[in-house]
Amino acid sequence: MVTLTIDGREVQAEEGAMVLDAARDNNIYIPALCSNEAIKPYGACRLCLVEIVTNGKERLVASCLYPVEEGLIVKTNSERVMNNRRTIMELLLARCPSLEVIQDLAKRLAVDKTPFKLEDKRCILCGLCVRACEEVVGVSAISLVNRGIDREMASPFYEFPDACIGCGSCAYVCPVETITLEDVGDTRTITMPNPKMQKTEFKLKKCKICGNYWAPEKQLDYITKTLSLAPEIFDVCPDCRE
Amino acid sequence: MGAKQLAEKVESILDNYQRDQGMLVSILQDIQAEYNYLPKEALVEVSQTLGAPLSRVYSVATFFKAFSLEPRGRYLINVCLGTACHVRGAVRILETIERELDIRPGKTTQDLKFTLETVNCVGCCALGPVVIIDGEYHGQMKTDKVKVLLENYT
Structure with a gap:
C-alpha cells in the first residue's frame, strides 16, 4: 500500500x-x-x-x-486545475454543444458558455468505443481514423464493419451516449455518430422456448467459436435456461 | 491490375518484413511506392496476412499524409507556400496550376498524370517561388512559365 x-x-x-x-x-x-x-x-x-x-x-x-x-x-x-479544466470543458462544449452529457458536465463545472467557435460534432474522440471493441470484445471492428481536425471514429472505409458482431459494447461504454443501440423485432440497429457510416443492422436470434429475440446471431457465433462451445447452447435464451 | 497479381505483390512485400505487425508503416510505404497509392484490396490483404485488424491498418493508412487511399498521378507537383515563396506570389502560381490542370490541391487529374499538393517551405527560399515536380526543383516560378513547365511532363 x-x-x-x-x-x-x-x-x-x-x-x-x-x-x-x-x-x-x-x-x-x-x-x-x-x-x-x-x-x-x-x-x-x-x-x-x-x-x-x-x-x-x-x-x-x-x-x-x-x-x-x-x-x-x-x-x-486548486485554482490552476480549475482554470485549465474549465478551458478543456469550454473546448468540449464548443465541439459538442448539442450533447446532453456535455451540457450537464459543463454546468457542474460552472461553465455556462464557451468562447470558442461552435461546431456540431457528436463525438468527443475519447476512443472508449474503439478500446472496448479491441480490449474487451477483441474484434477491433472500429478505429479512430484520419488525423488532426479530420480525426473521427469510423469503420474501415466507412463500410459495414465485417468484424463487428453487434454486441453493442461501444454503445454501452460511450460516455456521451452518442452511439445508440435499438432492438426492434428481429433486428438490432447500432447507430454511430459518423454520418459517413451506414447504419449497422444485425439479425437477432430467437429463443426456441419463449420466442423472444435476445441476442445478435453474429455475437453468439463469435462466442461459440472463441470459447469452443456447442452451437446449440444458444438456442435458448438465458431466461429460459435452467 | 489483376487481383491475383496484387495479392502476390503484397505477399512478397510482406515477406520482406517477415510478416511482422510492427513493420506495418514500412509495409504500407512499400505498397504505396509500388502502386502510388494504397489500393483497398492491398489493405485487406495486409490485414489478413498479418492477422492485424483491418480497422487498425485503415487507421494507420489514414493517419499519415504520405499515404493516399486514392490513385495518385504519375507526377507529383508540390507548390511551396512557405513565407518566402508566399510573399513572392506562390498563391498565384498555385492558382495558375489549379486552373491549368482543373484540380484543387490534394487532388489528381482525371488522366492520372498529375497530383497537386502544397508544402509549407522546402528550405530553398532563395529560389522562391518554388514548384517541385517529382523531386525536380523549379525556382523563380512565374505564372506565365507554368504552362510550358507542365508541358515538359508527358
Whole structure:
C-alpha cells in the first residue's frame, strides 16, 4: 500500500493504482469522460487533470494515467486545475454543444458558455468505443481514423464493419451516449455518430422456448467459436435456461 | 491490375518484413511506392496476412499524409507556400496550376498524370517561388512559365 495526500486528506492506495482511482475510492470527485474501469486508461479527455507536487515542483498531470506514489501530494481543485479544466470543458462544449452529457458536465463545472467557435460534432474522440471493441470484445471492428481536425471514429472505409458482431459494447461504454443501440423485432440497429457510416443492422436470434429475440446471431457465433462451445447452447435464451 | 497479381505483390512485400505487425508503416510505404497509392484490396490483404485488424491498418493508412487511399498521378507537383515563396506570389502560381490542370490541391487529374499538393517551405527560399515536380526543383516560378513547365511532363 502507498500513502498519498489528496486535497489535504491522507489516503491509502494499492501500488500501481492510478491517482484517479485512488481519489474515487475515497469519494473525492474528479470529472472524467474517457475512463472506464474495464478498459486501460488512455488520457484522451484531459478533464481529470490534477496538480501534483513532486520534488517541490508543481505540475499538471492526467490523474487517470498517473500512478500513485508514496508521499505524493495531489490537488484536485486548486485554482490552476480549475482554470485549465474549465478551458478543456469550454473546448468540449464548443465541439459538442448539442450533447446532453456535455451540457450537464459543463454546468457542474460552472461553465455556462464557451468562447470558442461552435461546431456540431457528436463525438468527443475519447476512443472508449474503439478500446472496448479491441480490449474487451477483441474484434477491433472500429478505429479512430484520419488525423488532426479530420480525426473521427469510423469503420474501415466507412463500410459495414465485417468484424463487428453487434454486441453493442461501444454503445454501452460511450460516455456521451452518442452511439445508440435499438432492438426492434428481429433486428438490432447500432447507430454511430459518423454520418459517413451506414447504419449497422444485425439479425437477432430467437429463443426456441419463449420466442423472444435476445441476442445478435453474429455475437453468439463469435462466442461459440472463441470459447469452443456447442452451437446449440444458444438456442435458448438465458431466461429460459435452467 | 489483376487481383491475383496484387495479392502476390503484397505477399512478397510482406515477406520482406517477415510478416511482422510492427513493420506495418514500412509495409504500407512499400505498397504505396509500388502502386502510388494504397489500393483497398492491398489493405485487406495486409490485414489478413498479418492477422492485424483491418480497422487498425485503415487507421494507420489514414493517419499519415504520405499515404493516399486514392490513385495518385504519375507526377507529383508540390507548390511551396512557405513565407518566402508566399510573399513572392506562390498563391498565384498555385492558382495558375489549379486552373491549368482543373484540380484543387490534394487532388489528381482525371488522366492520372498529375497530383497537386502544397508544402509549407522546402528550405530553398532563395529560389522562391518554388514548384517541385517529382523531386525536380523549379525556382523563380512565374505564372506565365507554368504552362510550358507542365508541358515538359508527358
